[in-house]
Amino acid sequence: MYESSVETANLKAQYATQFADDLDNSLREQERIAAEITALEGRLSELRRGHALLFGVARPLDSKKSTESTAMQIDVGRAEADAPTSAAHRGSWPESYHAPEPLKINTAPSRKSPTLGDTMVDLLNQCGDPQSVTEITEALMRSRPERKAKKTVIRTTLENLVAKGRVERIKQDRAVFYSPAKASS
Known part of the structure; x- marks a missing residue:
């Protein structure tokens, strides 16, 4: 115990x-x-x-x-x-x-110069013939050297313009060309 x-x-x-x-x-x-x-x-x-x-x-x-x-x-x-x-x-x-x-x-974009899309539509209208992304990029650099845009930006903008109906896409084999949309009558 x-x-x-x-x-x-x-x-x-x-x-x-x-x-x-x-x-x-x-x-x-x-x-x-x-x-x-x-x-x-x-x-x-x-x-x-x-x-x-x-x-x-x-x-x-x-x-x-x-x-x-x-x-x-x-x-x-x-x-x-x-x-x-x-x-x-x-x-x-x-x-x-x-x-x-x-x-x-x-937040309003400065409208002193046209947008990239407007500039590309104008370039396509001036050319008349369908253009490749490379040709459009070169023409953009010649006409607006202050605009520095890569091919990927140009291509994306062009595809957005196609979606909006402002530009037409033409595929030939593996090449893609763009031309201004035809005005509807």
Whole structure:
């Protein structure tokens, strides 16, 4: 009987030691995670200040854009969505920071020069005869040297024009030629 009470006492001591070690490990882990959270909160605060700074720089740049062209609205974020939820974090916002307004980005293509497709249709109309991709590329480089386009871009554009019905594709054996679409009467 004495032996079993000694074993029980030893077992209780082992459990007590293990329990104390587990509690210590748990406290250390909590302290480590709390330190990580503090560091991440600091980083978040830095990012928010950087965002506010970038927003302040973007606003004057945005006001210089042309208002006569079509513009697309891009939402750069809302302060409400980014706002810290706890009272302890609310003070980390800079006083000058306000919800950013959507930036207006000019998305209208500049129509100073015709599109690549329009240029190719014009070249095909001038040639009259069906032309290969190589011939069209060379003619494009001669007529518009500022336009740097690879054969793959020319071929893709031509195929898009075929799909739109603006150009006709003619296959002869393995060669492919393109000509302007015939006007329907």
